[in-house]
Amino acid sequence: MNDKKVIWKRKPLIKNRLLRIGLILLISTYLLSVFLTTEIDWQRILEGIPRGKIFIFAFFPPDFITRSDEILAGIFESLWMTIVATIVGILISIPVSLGAAKNIAPKFVYFLSRGVITLSRSFQEVILAIFFVKLMGFGPFAGMVTLSLSTIGFFAKLLSEDIEEINKSQAEAIKSTGSSWFQWVNYGVQPQVMPRFIGLSLYRLDINFRESAVIGIVGGGGIGSTLNTAFDRYEFETAAAVLIVIISIVMIVEYTSSHLRKLIK
Amino acid sequence: MPIIKQKDYKTWKKFDRKRDLQNWLCWFLGTLIFSFCFGLISSKTIWFYVFDSHNEALDLLGRMFPPETNYFLTLIKPIWDTLNIATIGTTIGTLIAIPLAFLSANNTTPSKKFLRPLALFCIVSSRSINSVIWALLLVAVVGPGVLAGIIAIGLRSIGFCGKLLYEAIEEIDENQIEAIEATGANKAQIMTFGIVPQILPAFTSISIYRWDINIREATVVGLVGAGGIGIELDAQIGDLAWAKVSVILLAIVVTVVFSEWITAKIRRFIL
Numbered sequence: 132m133n134d135k136k137v138i139w140k141r142k143p144l145i146k147n148r149l150l151r152i153g154l155i156l157l158i159s160t161y162l163l164s165v166f167l168t169t170e171i172d173w174q175r176i177l178e179g180i181p182r183g184k185i186f187i188f189a190f191f192p193p194d195f196i197t198r199s200d201e202i203l204a205g206i207f208e209s210l211w212m213t214i215v216a217t218i219v220g221i222l223i224s225i226p227v228s229l230g231a232a233k234n235i236a237p238k239f240v241y242f243l244s245r246g247v248i249t250l251s252r253s254f255q256e257v258i259l260a261i262f263f264v265k266l267m268g269f270g271p272f273a274g275m276v277t278l279s280l281s282t283i284g285f286f287a288k289l290l291s292e293d294i295e296e297i298n299k300s301q302a303e304a305i306k307s308t309g310s311s312w313f314q315w316v317n318y319g320v321q322p323q324v325m326p327r328f329i330g331l332s333l334y335r336l337d338i339n340f341r342e343s344a345v346i347g348i349v350g351g352g353g354i355g356s357t358l359n360t361a362f363d364r365y366e367f368e369t370a371a372a373v374l375i376v377i378i379s380i381v382m383i384v385e386y387t388s389s390h391l392r393k394l395i396k
Numbered sequence: 397m398p399i400i401k402q403k404d405y406k407t408w409k410k411f412d413r414k415r416d417l418q419n420w421l422c423w424f425l426g427t428l429i430f431s432f433c434f435g436l437i438s439s440k441t442i443w444f445y446v447f448d449s450h451n452e453a454l455d456l457l458g459r460m461f462p463p464e465t466n467y468f469l470t471l472i473k474p475i476w477d478t479l480n481i482a483t484i485g486t487t488i489g490t491l492i493a494i495p496l497a498f499l500s501a502n503n504t505t506p507s508k509k510f511l512r513p514l515a516l517f518c519i520v521s522s523r524s525i526n527s528v529i530w531a532l533l534l535v536a537v538v539g540p541g542v543l544a545g546i547i548a549i550g551l552r553s554i555g556f557c558g559k560l561l562y563e564a565i566e567e568i569d570e571n572q573i574e575a576i577e578a579t580g581a582n583k584a585q586i587m588t589f590g591i592v593p594q595i596l597p598a599f600t601s602i603s604i605y606r607w608d609i610n611i612r613e614a615t616v617v618g619l620v621g622a623g624g625i626g627i628e629l630d631a632q633i634g635d636l637a638w639a640k641v642s643v644i645l646l647a648i649v650v651t652v653v654f655s656e657w658i659t660a661k662i663r664r665f666i667l
Contacts (some may be wrong), residue, residue, distance in 0.1 A: 147476060150663065161483075165480045165483075165484060168473075168476065168477075168480075169402055169477070169480065169542050169543070170541065171542070171543050172539060172541060175538070175539035176538050176539065176543070178539070179405075179536075179537045179538045180537075180541055182536060183537035183538075186533070186536070186537060208436075208437075208440070210433075211433040211434075211436045211437055212437065214429065214433045215430060215433045215437060215553065218426075218430050235488070245509075253649050253653075254645070254648070255612055255613070255615065255616045257616045258615075258616060258619075258629070258645075258648070261535060261619075262456075265452070265456070266445075266449040266452045266453055266456070267441075267445050267446045267449045268441075268442050268445035268446070270440050270441055270442070271437045271440055271441070272437055272438070272440070272441040272446060274399060275437055302521070305600075316397075318410075330525075336461060341524065341526060342526070344526060344529060345526045345529060348528060348529075348532065348619075350621065351617065352440070355529075358532075359532070360533055362533075362536060363398075370533075374525065374529075375497045377524065377525065377529075378520070378521050378524045378525065381523075381524035382520060382524065385524075385558050
């Protein structure tokens with residue numbers, strides 16, 4: 132019998148010891164430098180704690196009644212904005228996504244459409260909203276334009292990826308009947324991407340509603356404006372009510388859209 | 397695919413009459429809803445400004461060019477702050493998301509009746525509130541600055557990472573756990589040797605993905621005062637210093653592209 136105890140040690144995640152120690156050092160210097168360069172005003176935080184308490188207590192119970200008109204108006208405005216923006220955005224992204232599919236579009240159109248998609252994806256909705264509010268004035272129209280534009284980047288990118296993966300033989304069969312280009316797209320391509328198309332539309336509707344809450348903060352209309360006003364007036368009970376309304380609508384929309392997407396599949 | 401007989405020749409249509417009618421009805425209803433909504437929006441719009449917007453846009457572009465390039469030097473600190481908000485926020489978010497994910501996964505939750513719905517509720521509410529709204533809320537509580545941004549990004553990341561992580565936990569291979577269980581391991585040991593190694597790849601890719609998203613979001617939380625380059629953007633727009641604004645926009649694009657490039661690199665290196 133061997134007296135020595137055999138001890139098993141877990142293998143380290145990173146085998147190279149030098150790399151392991153180097154990574155730890157790197158991370159700790161980074162954390163230290165963050166800590167040193169970040170100004171944190173403890174005085175202000177101490178001041179804010181009672182305010183935070185007030186805000187948390189505002190949820191029990193939230194005040195739906197005092198500003199109920201404004202909350203309702205904001206919600207409906209957000210809904211109109213979302214619906215119109217999603218439809219407009221999708222209508223524009225259909226040609227863009229056809230252009231951005233490598234197997235359909237000629238090189239020139241491909242790069243042009245990819246450019247449109249990249250442009251629409253590179254800025255956050257809020258930044259776009261600031262500029263559209265500046266250009267078109269306050270209100271839901273600017274918000275709608277913003278949401279439509281950001282829909283293009285999302286929708287056209289994902290749809291064009293789906294178009295690139297279609298079954299070629301089906302498309303070719305349609306082509307061999309002597310169809311025109313539009314007939315070819317309509318009967319050869321469109322039926323193949325339709326399930327994805329509907330799924331993406333529902334998903335984007337969901338995202339657009341969430342984003343519409345933010346766009347209001349910079350003047351794009353909708354429930355965000357109501358929320359921002361409530362914060363500006365320090366009416367935390369109303370703000371809590373608005374937040375609860377947003378959360379519940381998002382939950383309803385998300386639940387229905389995921390249910391519908393499953394149904395379609 | 398019904399074939400229709402005309403007087404002297406046959407032709408076909410894609411759908412039969414009933415389906416055609418249904419489609420038509422759907423389009424009709426859709427158009428009705430669309431025009432109704434658009435009408436409501438247009439009633440709140442001052443069309444004069446909208447029709448004038450192209451002049452305004454040209455004017456704005458004229459003011460934005462040429463960009464004030466030497467302004468870029470003052471942007472280095474805000475960009476550093478933005479990166480920190482995203483990185484530290486992601487770290488905090490994922491760290492909180494781990495226990496929540498274990499509580500809400502069907503196969504690891506200790507109590508299905510009470511803790512699981514609670515954890516799921518936390519995940520959903522964190523997900524449904526945008527980080528800018530979280531920031532708005534936190535600026536009121538902890539004051540303007542980087543800290544509010546970090547917490548806002550962290551809170552928003554909890555829901556995203558928690559959801560993806562608990563889905564990954566639910567999909568693990570039960571046989572491996574059984575094997576660990578058969579050696580007489582206790583609950584904690586099953587966790588560290590049975591579950592964690594299986595979800596580690598998912599965890600890494602989720603965190604990297606979220607970091608990439610958070611860089612984008614960290615550029616805008618500053619608009620409501622929560623630190624980073626957004627504060628600078630808000631200030632310069634307020635000053636109508638458009639030549640500086642164009643530099644900031646350029647900086648944001650560069651930061652976003654950089655983050656995309658680095659995440660692609662890391663992903664290729666690790667996974």
